[in-house]
Amino acid sequence: MRIFTLPVGLAVGLVSLPRAYAWGAAGHEIVATIAQIHLSKPVLSLVCDILHPSLNLATNPEDEAYPPCHLASIASWADKIRMRPEYRYTAPLHYVNAVDDAPPHACPFPGTHGWQGRPTGNILAAIGNVTHVLRDFVRGERGAGDAEEALKFLVHFMGDMHQPLHMSGREKGGNGVRVAWNGRVTNLHSVWDGLLIAQAVRLTPRNYTYPLPGSEGAFVEPHLRGAIYDPYIRRIMHEGLSVGGKFDPESDAWSDCPAPAAALESATDSLGAKGTVAYALSLLGLGDSARMEALLDLDFYGALGLTTRPGTENEWDDESVCPYAWARPIHDAELRPDSPCLPYDVVDFLDMTILDGEESAQKGEGAHAQGGRPRHPELLELDTPAYAGRLARGWVVERLLAMAGVRLAGVLTDIFADMAGDLQA
Known part of the structure; x- marks a missing residue:
């Protein structure tokens, strides 16, 4: 049964995939794990019950090991099934493209001409739609099967929305921009899907290979599965989301929706x-x-001659789930206050030069073949201090992953907290 009503009118995932799968499997699993860490035990037990009905955990969580399941295990499900005949309708639901989108020179979202494709067939509408399905389930108006499918989509789509290139239509979200990474041919989208994360995992300090101590360890460690990216999650949690961390002043407001x-x-x-x-x-x-x-x-x-309602193009934002309001800063890239339209602020598609003028990152410089010469001098090398290094120094990718996880936890809590409390009573 389709849960979307469209009105008329690492070990796995650390390599780039041939199509636009946001964050790759590893990124989605990191988002899901961060979300799980932020869920209360009753809500997580209920979520696990929906995903694994045979476990019957929600009514007897004290008798079961904690955590009862791992959201990471279903985080990439929506990518795995999207090419099946019965799920092909979900392919455009992983992204949204604005008609007038031309970063880095113009960043309308969506602009005066609206979205490309069906106005309801994009990730913003999809997030609103699946949350509606889950709310219907809480009210007893939907079955467990619908809730399970909607929950799997929600976990995935919240990750997709925080990959900036899934918010832009230029060059098919960067898929059409050939670049080099460590001397190998790839595209801009793939750099963001997995290569930046793979590099961050590889460069995570060795001290994070050990469990976090004390109360922080008790908060984080049960939710880790021994994955190659566990040290990276520890670092994001400890240096980013802990009290006094890089994101501490702002993270409490990440789940807020505008009045x-x-x-x-x-x-x-x-x-x-x-x-x-x-x-x-x-x-x-x-x-x-x-x-x-x-x-x-x-x-x-x-x-007025407009086909959409600018600023409110999708009808899915409400006081607790607002995908449009959350996505707009990601597209406009309030990720670095001095640059518009990240990550397009670094690569200009007209002449493929570095916009910030750093001579150290000119074409072909950075990664070299064994002979010391660039393998692909005709391409812009992005594994350089000027691009990848700048993103790493600014904790840009880590902020996006953390933001996606915190918001996913907030949405799940808003939907299920009352129902989980009733089951515990």
Whole structure:
């Protein structure tokens, strides 16, 4: 049974894949593990019960080993099944492409011409849709089979959304940009899918090969499976998400969704000056409540000659799950305040030069063949201090993985906390 209603109108995964599978298997498993670490025992037990119905853990968690299951084991399921005939409809649900998207020179999201493809056939709509399915399950309106499938999709899609190239349509999300990595031919998308993570795993300090001590270890260690990326997760948790860590000041707000008034202001302001919805509304002299009603009126938008509601293109954002609001900064790349449209701020597709002017990262320099000469001098080498090194120094990839895990945990908690509490009572 399809859970998506589309209205009309490392050991595995540390290598790049031939198609656009965000983060590769390792990245998705890292996101899922970080999320699991942040779930309460009752919620995790209920989630495991949905994923593994035969375990019947939710009602008797005290009798079972903890954790009862690992979300990492299903994190890549949505990629594995996407080419099956019955699941081919899910292929476009792993990304979203804006029509006017042209980073690094322009970053509309989605821009005045909306999204490419079906407005409901993208990752933002998919995240909203599967959360609706899970909420219906909590209310008793959906069966366990639907909930299991929706949960597997949600774990995966939350990871997809935090891979910046899945938020951009230029050059097919970077798949069409041939680059070099350590002297080997690849593409920009593959660099972000797995090669950056593989390098980070390889360069994780050796002290993280040992379990974390004390209360932090008790919080983290039970959820690790002996995977090659476990030291990397320990580092993200200890240096990034712990009290006083790199992400401590901001991580509490990662799961927040903007209030309706703030979302309205962002939507209208994002379109600029005259000829926009904001300008049209100002001419009407509408108050805040009337402005909101107008923004939600499709006929009003049609009268303005627009096919979508800018800033609110998908109907899935609400007060607790807001994929559009979360995705927009990832696309606009508020990942480094001094550069727009990361990762396209580094590679200019017109002449393939480094935009920040670092001479050390010119074409072909970096990784060399055994003879000391570039293997592919015609390509831009990205395994350099100017590109990969700068991302590593800024903890850009680690922040995205941590953000995806924390938000996934927040969504699951919002959906299942009451039901899990009732089962424990």
